[in-house]
Amino acid sequence: MKEKITLGVVVAFFLFFLKNLSSPVLAISEAKDTISTSRPSSYTTLGVGVSLSDTQAIVVDNGSRWIASDSATIIGATTFSATVASMSAANTPTTSKRTVYFATAATGIGHSGSVIYTPITAKHTVSFRNSVSIPDTGKIQIIFPVGVGNTGALPADDSFSFNGLAQNNISLSGGGAVCGSWAVTESTKTIQCNLSTGLTGPATIIINIGSANPTLINPSKSAAAGTADLWTIKIKTLDATSATIEETKVRVGTVDSVEVYATVDPTLSFTIAGMTNGAAMNVGNSGCSNTETVNTGFNSTATEVNLGVLNSSMINRSGQLLTVTTNATSGYSLTATSSGHLVDNAIGYWIADAQGTPTNNDTPDPDFLTAGTPAFGIHPCGLDITSVGLWGTGPTGGGADAKYANPSSIYYYTLASDTNGPITGPLGNGITTVKYAATVSTAVPAGNFHTAMTYVATPSF
Amino acid sequence: MFETLNNLKLKHSIQISKFKFRIATTIVAFALLFASSTAVQAQTISLSIWPPLLEVQMVPGKSVIQNYQLANNTDSFLEITPVIAPFEPDGENGQIKILPADNSPYFFSFTTKEKFNKSFTLNPKETRQLSLKITLPKNNAEKDYYFTLLFSSSANRQDQKNQAASVTKIGTNILLTSSSVEKPALLGRIYRFSTPMIIDSFSPVDFDLVLENFGRTFFKPFGQITVAGLLKQKGEIKLLEQNILSGSKRKLTLSSYKPHLPLGPFKAKLEFSLNEEGALPVLSSQIVFWYLPYRLIALSAGIFLLLTVRKNLIKGENKPNHP
Numbered sequence: 001m002k003e004k005i006t007l008g009v010v011v012a013f014f015l016f017f018l019k020n021l022s023s024p025v026l027a028i029s030e031a032k033d034t035i036s037t038s039r040p041s042s043y044t045t046l047g048v049g050v051s052l053s054d055t056q057a058i059v060v061d062n063g064s065r066w067i068a069s070d071s072a073t074i075i076g077a078t079t080f081s082a083t084v085a086s087m088s089a090a091n092t093p094t095t096s097k098r099t100v101y102f103a104t105a106a107t108g109i110g111h112s113g114s115v116i117y118t119p120i121t122a123k124h125t126v127s128f129r130n131s132v133s134i135p136d137t138g139k140i141q142i143i144f145p146v147g148v149g150n151t152g153a154l155p156a157d158d159s160f161s162f163n164g165l166a167q168n169n170i171s172l173s174g175g176g177a178v179c180g181s182w183a184v185t186e187s188t189k190t191i192q193c194n195l196s197t198g199l200t201g202p203a204t205i206i207i208n209i210g211s212a213n214p215t216l217i218n219p220s221k222s223a224a225a226g227t228a229d230l231w232t233i234k235i236k237t238l239d240a241t242s243a244t245i246e247e248t249k250v251r252v253g254t255v256d257s258v259e260v261y262a263t264v265d266p267t268l269s270f271t272i273a274g275m276t277n278g279a280a281m282n283v284g285n286s287g288c289s290n291t292e293t294v295n296t297g298f299n300s301t302a303t304e305v306n307l308g309v310l311n312s313s314m315i316n317r318s319g320q321l322l323t324v325t326t327n328a329t330s331g332y333s334l335t336a337t338s339s340g341h342l343v344d345n346a347i348g349y350w351i352a353d354a355q356g357t358p359t360n361n362d363t364p365d366p367d368f369l370t371a372g373t374p375a376f377g378i379h380p381c382g383l384d385i386t387s388v389g390l391w392g393t394g395p396t397g398g399g400a401d402a403k404y405a406n407p408s409s410i411y412y413y414t415l416a417s418d419t420n421g422p423i424t425g426p427l428g429n430g431i432t433t434v435k436y437a438a439t440v441s442t443a444v445p446a447g448n449f450h451t452a453m454t455y456v457a458t459p460s461f
Numbered sequence: 462m463f464e465t466l467n468n469l470k471l472k473h474s475i476q477i478s479k480f481k482f483r484i485a486t487t488i489v490a491f492a493l494l495f496a497s498s499t500a501v502q503a504q505t506i507s508l509s510i511w512p513p514l515l516e517v518q519m520v521p522g523k524s525v526i527q528n529y530q531l532a533n534n535t536d537s538f539l540e541i542t543p544v545i546a547p548f549e550p551d552g553e554n555g556q557i558k559i560l561p562a563d564n565s566p567y568f569f570s571f572t573t574k575e576k577f578n579k580s581f582t583l584n585p586k587e588t589r590q591l592s593l594k595i596t597l598p599k600n601n602a603e604k605d606y607y608f609t610l611l612f613s614s615s616a617n618r619q620d621q622k623n624q625a626a627s628v629t630k631i632g633t634n635i636l637l638t639s640s641s642v643e644k645p646a647l648l649g650r651i652y653r654f655s656t657p658m659i660i661d662s663f664s665p666v667d668f669d670l671v672l673e674n675f676g677r678t679f680f681k682p683f684g685q686i687t688v689a690g691l692l693k694q695k696g697e698i699k700l701l702e703q704n705i706l707s708g709s710k711r712k713l714t715l716s717s718y719k720p721h722l723p724l725g726p727f728k729a730k731l732e733f734s735l736n737e738e739g740a741l742p743v744l745s746s747q748i749v750f751w752y753l754p755y756r757l758i759a760l761s762a763g764i765f766l767l768l769t770v771r772k773n774l775i776k777g778e779n780k781p782n783h784p
Binding site for chain 1 (some may be wrong): 484495504505507508510512513515525526527528530532550554555556572590592609611613614615624628633636681704706766
């Protein structure tokens with residue numbers, strides 16, 4: 001009896017396997033889906049309302065990224081779009097929020113919680129190789145993940161949105177197959193080709209979804225930053241009764257290929273202004289205590305500093321007022337280079353640099369000027385002067401106080417810096433008076449001496 | 462003999478006077494020339510740039526466009542020349558050293574009409590939008606590239622002027638990361654984390670924190686210093702998310718800390734991640750310091766010593782003098 005039961009079980013198993021072997025679902029080979037852009041769509045809500053003419057929007061940081069030239073649509077009181085200029089870093093201006101800066105002002109109103117989005121459309125090129133013939137009445141299906149999120153023209157966070165994909169925007173080629181019609185069903189995320197000419201043998205089939213215009217909308221970011229979102233897409237061939245002949249799955253990833261952040265600090269400004277003859281050097285600079293006056297007989301301008309009549313009995317002084325303002329939290333630095341010595345190119349004679357010829361950046365140290373000893377240089381004065389002791393303080397000349405240097409075209413001298421932004425100026429931060437001074441001896445030939453100073457204001461990183 | 466010397470001195474004096482006169486005449490002549498020049502000599506040059514810092518991470522072979530706004534805040538026409546130059550970190554405070562620029566535009570071009578090393582005119586009060594296209598070649602090494610986009614107010618001139626001409630340049634920094642993966646490897650370490658061992662109870666504590674990036678991609682620290690005292694004092698200093706560039710060190714800007722009860726031993730625990738998700742690697746370090754009112758103790762000890770000495774002196778004076 002026991003042996004009969006055992007035999008019965010074995011036969012039953014055998015029949016079961018035989019049944020399954022008789023109707024196999026074969027696997028399609030060489031399947032892939034290539035998308036024209038892997039960038040995820042951007043979709044989040046406003047963290048703070050946007051008013052008419054605003055040039056930025058504070059958004060909830062859900063991983064969505066906006067980059068320059070994106071068109072961001074806000075569904076607010078009305079639906080309007082704004083061109084994006086850039087986006088702030090994480091947690092800026094506040095925790096879990098970012099600022100999206102617009103290149104153009106908002107033309108509508110968006111409330112806190114209103115949707116802001118930028119759909120990223122992509123062309124999908126699905127290719128595969130069948131192993132079993134598909135009858136003329138057969139079908140080919142491409143099935144995207146069925147989500148519960150947005151559909152239509154809005155990006156979803158769980159699938160590709162079909163965005164009104166039209167039949168004439170899909171094409172099929174390969175193996176002589178002809179698609180008689182297409183059925184696009186967003187609710188099941190299915191794109192189906194109803195063949196009019198099937199495949200008699202294995203062939204490589206290529207289906208272009210968005211062949212005329214990229215239309216399917218990439219999902220928005222849902223995986224944690226640093227991880228690509230992976231989407232499973234099914235490919236099926238079916239017979240006339242819609243029974244599956246072959247099928248396979250492919251995975252496609254959406255991931256940002258470019259991440260761009262502009263600092264939240266919107267501007268760096270650099271102003272250079274001339275000084276009036278007779279004016280004190282510290283006019284407009286509360287951080288500079290030097291009250292020496294411009295004694296050249298000429299006003300300086302933003303582009304030229306006339307040092308006047310140079311002679312051996314005095315040191316000629318002039319100046320410019322340089323102002324740097326920035327909201328950058330890391331501050332700024334101000335450096336100077338020059339075209340070279342204060343030189344008369346016609347006769348090839350130059351007035352020596354106050355500190356000696358530069359041999360490196362900020363080297364050698366600035367030095368004093370003494371009337372009658374040929375020398376030329378500049379001296380910065382203000383709150384932000386880099387290494388005040390290096391440049392000295394107080395009046396010019398006589399071997400004490402203010403020290404001067406003339407940089408070169410290769411080696412710069414750092415004049416001022418401030419690592420604690422923002423730099424706004426009223427207390428003297430960001431303001432530097434640059435004094436120019438020169439003196440000659442009787443040995444200096446007459447001529448037209450000149451040099452060109454270049455001041456470079458850069459933000460800290 | 463004396464007469465000859467005097468004559469020589471007089472002659473020399475006349476020569477000096479003539480020399481001064483020649484210098485003066487030449488300089489005044491040129492000054493007049495400038496005064497009559499038709500060129501505009503702006504009393505003020507003022508430029509603004511937005512944004513001052515751009516951070517970009519790109520897959521090689523991709524491109525991106527970033528808009529910049531350059532504003533002429535003055536009432537004069539300005540000739541502007543855009544230049545792009547690589548830079549490297551200078552020191553530990555986030556400042557830069559601009560490296561010599563060759564004529565190569567590197568990965569950059571303008572999609573607006575401007576060209577590198579070619580000047581264009583910025584009208585008075587004009588704000589111009591320039592679109593910078595960054596295209597990273599596919600075969601470029603996957604690492605960081607640092608550049609400064611400079612706008613010069615005028616070209617360097619070497620003309621016949623006897624004055625110091627000045628050129629204004631304003632720069633905006635670009636931190637470009639070339640990476641085929643979304644999250645490139647970040648390699649950092651705590652180079653220095655210290656504070657004086659004993660802090661006076663009347664002073665705040667200032668931490669000295671220097672981080673080093675020995676990787677190929679810049680990072681920001683995301684974390685804090687947690688301070689805890691034996692007497693249940695607690696505090697936290699959030700780290701500013703400052704960029705530490707590849708192959709450099711940076712001294713972080715930290716706010717001072719003073720506990721409500723500045724007394725006793727304290728532990729300061731530095732803990733941060735190199736990415737904003739707080740994912741690994743998380744770096745940490747701990748130091749111990751003491752809050753003691755040592756100035757008060759020193760002052761009290763000094764006063765006590767003075768009083769003792771004074772007392773002893775008085776005692777000595779009051780002692781009877783033995784014959």
